[in-house]
Amino acid sequence: DKGGGCDYNYSCSYTDSISWSSPTTPLPMIRSPRAAFDLLFGAGGTEEERALRRRTHSSILDWVAREVAYLKREVGALDRQRIDRYLDSVREIERRIQLIEARNSSGEPRELPGAPPGVPDSFSEHMQLMFDLQVLAFETDITRVTSFKTGRDASNRPFPESGSDRGFHPASHHGGKEENILEFNKICQFRVGQLAYFIERLKATADEEGSLLDNTVVLWGSPMGDANLHNHRRCPLVLLGGGNDVFETGVHYKAPDGTPMANVFLSLLHGLGHDDMRSFGDSTGEFLL
Structure with a gap:
């Protein structure tokens, strides 16, 4: 049921979609x-x-x-x-x-x-193929923006390549036990590690000035701060790429409690030239990047 409440009264549509054509119309993933x-x-x-x-x-x-x-x-x-x-x-x-x-x-x-x-x-084979499609689309200017989701939220899929045979969602409910946390970390590290392939492909692809990575902004994140508790606060975000020198790299920022993730999105949009946007989603202002 994609129309009902899945978690904290959020629509189940959020488990499958991160891109929307309107405030009420999710765009389906292309798997x-x-x-x-x-x-x-x-x-x-x-x-x-x-x-x-x-x-x-x-x-x-x-x-x-x-x-x-x-x-x-x-x-x-x-x-x-x-x-x-x-x-x-x-x-x-x-x-x-x-x-x-x-x-x-x-x-x-x-x-x-x-x-x-x-x-x-193979999860890694699937990811690499989808990453290569995106790199080629960027290189040929077929598109300049992609949204990419590595899997369905609350998925029970196991990732044997990670060294763990547990399903992703069951493993996320580790109960605070150290051995369970270490098991879940194996899966998380494996999944996040796939991003390195994408970054290296962008870095190795020439653009008019420098590499594709020099002229690209990659925003990578998670919808959970603590998956064990389904806690949506303090979600991690990583900003990668040169972005035409718009953003400072190699910096770790700790946002004040209660800062909407959309504040980062708004700052990102302003940095990319969309200065006319006053807000984005539930943003309350900009977050210095």
């Missing part, structure tokens, strides 16, 4: 790498039409081969190299998705039996 790939790099049409094109063409690039050949004749050597790098990156991600789809449809047992074909059983 499938194939769906994200088609949305960013594929042609339009319905899912059935896109599936038909995939059956008749081994690669999405086959659809535009003639146009690409014409374009490469019209540009200089440097731009041809850029086009080739872009096409190689698109094809490499596409191959990875195709391999996962083939593996998932082979009939071999899956770690996540309920997951659709194309969604990797």
Whole structure:
């Protein structure tokens, strides 16, 4: 029931969505790498039409081969190299998705039996594929903003790659026992550790001035300050990236009790040039960054 109260009278929609098209309309997560790939790099049409094109063409690039050949004749050597790098990156991600789809449809047992074909059983493989899609979208200026959620809130999914076989939500209710806290920390460190891959990919990708990381702001956080008690106070936030030198890095700030997280969002928006915004969400002012 996504319309009822899940926790502290919050709508269950918050367990699945962090982006909203209006104050009452959540945007669903895209879990499938194939769906994200088609949305960013594929042609339009319905899912059935896109599936038909995939059956008749081994690669999405086959659809535009003639146009690409014409374009490469019209540009200089440097731009041809850029086009080739872009096409190689698109094809490499596409191959990875195709391999996962083939593996998932082979009939071999899956770690996540309920997951659709194309969604990797491995959490780290899934995260890296979704991160690479975002990096390529930034590099080609298809989009300049993404919202990314690493999983559904209150998920019972285990993360065996972390070294723990406990489900995430049950493990979060550690009861204050040291051994349980250490077990939960294994899962948390593993999940947060996936961010390093994204940061390194941004750092390794050239932009007009410096790297993508130099010109990007990554805000990473948690909706819980103390998951054991479902405490939403004092939630941690990490700000990464150069952001065109708008923000000072390497600093730890401790917010006064009761500071809305939205104050950070408002300051972030102002730093990115949205000076006309007087408020954001339940903000009460800016938080110095």
